[in-house]
Amino acid sequence: MEYGSNLIYGLSIAVQPANLLFCLLGVLIGTLVGVLPGLGANAALSLLLPITFKLPPVSAVIMLAGIYYGASYGGSTTSILVNIPGEAASVITCLDGHQMALKGRAGPALGIAAFGSFIAGTFGVIMLMLMAPTLAGFALKFGPPEYCSLMAMSLCLVTYLAGESMLKSLIMAGIGLFLGVVGMDSQTGKVRFDYGIPYFTDGIPLVPVVMGLFGISEVLKDIGSHERQSVLASRIKGFLPNLQDWKDSAFPMVRGSLIGFFMGLIPGIGLTTPTFIAYGIEKKISRHPEKFGTGVIEGVASPEACNNATASGFFIPLLSLGIPGSAAMALFLGALMIYGLEPGPLLIKNHPDVFWGVVASMYLGNVMLLILNLPLIPLWVRVLKIPTSFLFPWILLFCIIGSYSLNNRAGDVVVMITCGVIGYLFRKFRYEIPPLILAFVLGPMLEMEMRRSLSLSRGSFSIFFTRPISVLFTLIALAVLLTPLIRKTVFNRKP
Amino acid sequence: MRSDKVLSLFWFLLAILLMEESWRLGAGGLRKPGSGLFPLLIGMLLLIVSFLLFLQTRSHATADKEGWEKVRVRNILLCISSLYAYILVLEWLGFIASTFFLILFLLKAIEHKGWRLAVTTALLTAAVSYAFFGIALHAALPRGILGI
Numbered sequence: 001m002e003y004g005s006n007l008i009y010g011l012s013i014a015v016q017p018a019n020l021l022f023c024l025l026g027v028l029i030g031t032l033v034g035v036l037p038g039l040g041a042n043a044a045l046s047l048l049l050p051i052t053f054k055l056p057p058v059s060a061v062i063m064l065a066g067i068y069y070g071a072s073y074g075g076s077t078t079s080i081l082v083n084i085p086g087e088a089a090s091v092i093t094c095l096d097g098h099q100m101a102l103k104g105r106a107g108p109a110l111g112i113a114a115f116g117s118f119i120a121g122t123f124g125v126i127m128l129m130l131m132a133p134t135l136a137g138f139a140l141k142f143g144p145p146e147y148c149s150l151m152a153m154s155l156c157l158v159t160y161l162a163g164e165s166m167l168k169s170l171i172m173a174g175i176g177l178f179l180g181v182v183g184m185d186s187q188t189g190k191v192r193f194d195y196g197i198p199y200f201t202d203g204i205p206l207v208p209v210v211m212g213l214f215g216i217s218e219v220l221k222d223i224g225s226h227e228r229q230s231v232l233a234s235r236i237k238g239f240l241p242n243l244q245d246w247k248d249s250a251f252p253m254v255r256g257s258l259i260g261f262f263m264g265l266i267p268g269i270g271l272t273t274p275t276f277i278a279y280g281i282e283k284k285i286s287r288h289p290e291k292f293g294t295g296v297i298e299g300v301a302s303p304e305a306c307n308n309a310t311a312s313g314f315f316i317p318l319l320s321l322g323i324p325g326s327a328a329m330a331l332f333l334g335a336l337m338i339y340g341l342e343p344g345p346l347l348i349k350n351h352p353d354v355f356w357g358v359v360a361s362m363y364l365g366n367v368m369l370l371i372l373n374l375p376l377i378p379l380w381v382r383v384l385k386i387p388t389s390f391l392f393p394w395i396l397l398f399c400i401i402g403s404y405s406l407n408n409r410a411g412d413v414v415v416m417i418t419c420g421v422i423g424y425l426f427r428k429f430r431y432e433i434p435p436l437i438l439a440f441v442l443g444p445m446l447e448m449e450m451r452r453s454l455s456l457s458r459g460s461f462s463i464f465f466t467r468p469i470s471v472l473f474t475l476i477a478l479a480v481l482l483t484p485l486i487r488k489t490v491f492n493r494k495p
Numbered sequence: 496m497r498s499d500k501v502l503s504l505f506w507f508l509l510a511i512l513l514m515e516e517s518w519r520l521g522a523g524g525l526r527k528p529g530s531g532l533f534p535l536l537i538g539m540l541l542l543i544v545s546f547l548l549f550l551q552t553r554s555h556a557t558a559d560k561e562g563w564e565k566v567r568v569r570n571i572l573l574c575i576s577s578l579y580a581y582i583l584v585l586e587w588l589g590f591i592a593s594t595f596f597l598i599l600f601l602l603k604a605i606e607h608k609g610w611r612l613a614v615t616t617a618l619l620t621a622a623v624s625y626a627f628f629g630i631a632l633h634a635a636l637p638r639g640i641l642g643i
Contacts, residue, residue: 051632167548171506174541178513181534190530192520216578223605224571389606390616393598396578397624404585405634413582421575428566429498447533459525 003129010356013058014364022059023361026066027368033067034074035380036391040089041271042434043218044071045331046210047395050402057339058354062361064335065315068328069121069362072271072311073369076113076304077380080106089271089307092279096292096299103295108241110377112249112297113304114370115241120257120305121366124312127261128319129359132348136320139345144452145463149473151446154267154323155439156477161269162432166484169435172426176436179204180443187451199411206334208403208416209440213433215399216420219392221427241297249301252282256305264313267325270434271307278306312362319347319355323442327434330441499552506545514538570605577601589639590629594621 013019033044048067052060075090080097093113100109142150159169182193183203194200241249256278263274282302283292292299317323322343324330336343341351348355373380403416426433457463464474514535523529581597588596598617602608608616628634 054632165548167544167551170544171541171548174506174510174537174544177537178534178541181537185530188530190520192530192534193516220571220574223574224566224568389602389608393601393616394620396574396601397594397598397620400578400581401624401628401634401636405628405636408635408637410582410586413585414579417575417578417582420578424571428563429502450533451528454525454528459527461525 006133006352006356007129007360009352010358010360011364013353013357014062014360019059019062019357019361020364022055022063023066023365024368024372026063027070027365028372030067030070030072031074031077031369031373031376031380032070032383034071035078035383036074040075041068041071042210042327042331043214044068045328046207046214047398047402049207049210049331049335050406052335053338053406057336057341057351058357060339061332061336061341061354061358064332065358065362066365066368068332069117069308069311069365070369072307073114073117073373074380076117076307077110077373077377078384080109080113080300081381082384089275089310090303091272092275092303093300095279096295096297099293099295100297100300105295108245108297109300111241111374112245112301114374116249116253116256116301116305117308118366118370119253120260120309121312121369122363123257124261124264124309125359125363125366128312128315128362132316132320132355132359135316136345136348139321142321142345142469143467144449144456145467145470146473148446148449148453149464149470149477150321150323151442151449153473153477153480154317154325155435155442155446156480157267157269158325158438159435160480160483161273162435164430168431172431172433172436173439176439176441177443177446179209179436179440181447186444186448199409199415204415204440205406205412206331206338206441207406208412209419210331210334210437211399211403212416212419212421213423213426213437215395216417217423217427217433219395220420220424222388223392224424245297248297252278252298252302253305255281256302257309260306260309261313264310264325265316267317267323269310270326271310274310275303275306278302308366315362318343319358321345322347322445324438327437330434330438334441500549503545503549503552506541507549510538510541510545513541573604574601577604585639586637587639589641590636591621591625592639592641594624 014023029048030041030044033047034041044067045064049064052063055063072089076093076097079090079093080101083094083098097109097113100106155173159173160166162169162172178193180203182200184191184201191201259278259281260274263269263277279292279299279302282298283289286292286296286298288296314325314329317325318329318332322333322345324333333343336347341347341354399416399420400413403412404410406412423433426436453463454461463470465471517531517535517538520531520534521529522531522535525532577597577600581593585593595617598620599613602613602616603610625636629636
């Protein structure tokens, strides 16, 4: 019953006119950015983060969450209509979604994507509501060694799952940790790695870094490419799936939701992997696996439900432990700190308005997406037709204004542009950016908890191996780090 | 790939620099960690990983194919320099004028749009973005010597 009254409390916050408006704005802007090819949820969050800084914390988090799942929804729209995934999480939707569009069934594909996202989102929100407070209660028992090893485990998992080369991802994590230590050491007051530049005394700010790494680098990639993205939108009629579509999609949606949600709890899993797994499972258990890829509705329903449920799963470690499991959640964590909220197990207790307000608004946001976005699809198709040659100067300008208006410092913009160049080079040389962002955000906390742990143990690292919860996290972290090495030496011996 | 090898050397050097600077900051002891301890550990991580990356690249020596020949480097360089130039003149020239010139430059130099279209788009972008961010959202955008 407690959950019921908490949810009602959350709803009472979420339905306040201002919060409803910010939720709606977040969902709409998120969808708009998600629809634009190439700009996914991370870019959407980075670009729009500064807008939320002037709002009260609850409204800001509600808007940010709206941007996040709006962007994820927008990504599916472009996958289905024009075979361009708005973000990596909707790559798999292209396979059957676009085939359905080519067969004149874009409407039902978009409809089932929206309904699937809604159902999975609802399931995810209910699970979030049930699990996060319990987990937070459990996490209150955590001391510095537990937190330190938990953060190390999250970082290791993110680097392990990030991309093709774990070593490159580890380099990225190292760079992120390094960027996090620049500036004044809060414990000793010493200024580190500022090289005499006063700008760095307060540390490197998060927003210009993420705007550069995700926003500017994306534009550079586009203008540097010979194959500019062009769009041919098909005509759409009727968004409602028929009875047969519903019959075919019901179980795939349920399975997609379950797979997505539970995989979302694993730090670093990302949005893409669960969708591939969900699609693979549907294909495997289908009576007509050969039809997958030719435009079957199950191939849209399952991954779409899955990516929405995964996104809800991501929020659990973030809101209950203060530990982000992905780059987007790291941005959320950074935003929470900028809003003056202290993420961690006490967030739910100290700021119930934020937690329950956001949970309830996520539910409302899903309803908004469903009601608003289907009729708005023709508008999104028009957005897709805006030539990229006009879009890119606007995105650049948006990034500049966003980072400049944070503190009215030209230095922030210089950092952003420089990070954009570096981010472009990272992409070019196949270095994954998410581990860097996660390490950058977690770095200062990791350092603080490590120092506290070492003070507790009087300088012995054994503290991480003697406390049961900490040893579990440490062992997982070590296993993740060593797995590729073992696999390589044991299984990859070439004659 | 050759670039991977060169980059691993770069990371290796960066790690050494980082460790040297951390040492200078004072690593302290494990009982009482100093400001330099954590960065020193990061440096050690980078050192080991870059060394492993170097070894791995050597054992996988394949064709040097980074796909740079497919990249319009000119566009990227023009874009980056125009952005740096923009931020250099922004506070002196003011938001509206610098934004107008930035958009005009990007549309002419990179997108090769016609003068009329480029000028109109640049004017509209500068005006609308000022109205939205500067007036509606009260962002403090620099006015510059022109006072607008």
